[in-house]
Amino acid sequence: MERVISVNHVSFRYDGNEAVSDVSFSASAGDYIALVGHNGSGKTTLVKLILGILTPSSGNISLFGKNVRAFSSWDTVGYLPQNIGLFNPLFPATVREVVALGLISQKSTPKRFNRHDTKAVDEALEQMGIADLADKRVGELSGGQMQRVLLARAIVNKPKLLILDEPASAVDANARGEFFSYIGTLNKDQKTTIILITHDVAHSGGYANKLLFLDKTLVFYGNFGQFCTSQTMQHQFGAEIQHIICHQH
Numbered sequence: 001m002e003r004v005i006s007v008n009h010v011s012f013r014y015d016g017n018e019a020v021s022d023v024s025f026s027a028s029a030g031d032y033i034a035l036v037g038h039n040g041s042g043k044t045t046l047v048k049l050i051l052g053i054l055t056p057s058s059g060n061i062s063l064f065g066k067n068v069r070a071f072s073s074w075d076t077v078g079y080l081p082q083n084i085g086l087f088n089p090l091f092p093a094t095v096r097e098v099v100a101l102g103l104i105s106q107k108s109t110p111k112r113f114n115r116h117d118t119k120a121v122d123e124a125l126e127q128m129g130i131a132d133l134a135d136k137r138v139g140e141l142s143g144g145q146m147q148r149v150l151l152a153r154a155i156v157n158k159p160k161l162l163i164l165d166e167p168a169s170a171v172d173a174n175a176r177g178e179f180f181s182y183i184g185t186l187n188k189d190q191k192t193t194i195i196l197i198t199h200d201v202a203h204s205g206g207y208a209n210k211l212l213f214l215d216k217t218l219v220f221y222g223n224f225g226q227f228c229t230s231q232t233m234q235h236q237f238g239a240e241i242q243h244i245i246c247h248q249h
């Protein structure tokens with residue numbers, strides 16, 4: 001199985017405050033990891049380290065076997081940030097243009113779009129059920145629509161690794177269900193590796209195959225069978241909640 005992510009003894013400090021401490025784990029093609037932990041436990045920082053936005057204070061990270069500092073195939077990585085209020089209502093771009101931005105990283109300069117790009121954008125819009133919004137300005141969209149646009153942008157490259165910050169609560173239950181079902185299909189059919197930052201530990205066993213519990217340091221990483229029998233996780237959640245979580249699978 002192809003090794004997609006390899007995190008080796010990674011620590012990170014913001015101005016002397018350690019946010020991530022000696023974390024090591026790896027993920028293979030087709031893994032679907034629920035990344036959980038309380039607020040401030042370092043989840044976003046860890047994701048930024050994996051995406052090369054931040055550089056580890058110590059340790060190293062590889063993506064697809066290449067050190068992230070030398071990694072250049074960013075077109076194989078999709079990222080959906082949590083903040084969907086990204087665009088000013090007056091931002092003069094259409095849905096189609098924002099989704100096309102997801103193709104920019106694979107272009108050399110000058111960055112021009114061709115017929116294949118248009119097709120890829122059309123497909124992503126279609127897959128997310130937002131083809132009818134293509135020419136709308138992003139400032140006019142609802143939270144749920146915006147979430148789909150940003151997901152379409154994250155998948156337009158057909159990434160092999162997709163990192164998602166939990167869909168905001170602005171998205172209604174229906175849209176949320178569709179979102180998870182779509183991500184699940186990507187994971188199963190295309191073996192896309194998924195990391196999903198989520199607050200919903202209780203349901204994570206319903207879609208993810210692994211759980212990573214972070215509290216600056218890595219408290220637990222394993223599948224839901226291992227989660228069920230982990231003393232550490234029983235300590236964390238109590239036996240009853242642990243049982244509920246692991247039987248979601």
Ligand code: ADP
Binds near residue numbers: 014038039040041042
């Ligand atoms: P989570 O995503 O789990 O809520 P974060 O990675 O956002 O956690 O934050 C981990 C810790 O790092 C927190 O204590 C937070 O206050 C701190 N932190 C996050 N971003 C910054 C920053 N830009 N500057 C200084 N401290 C930060």
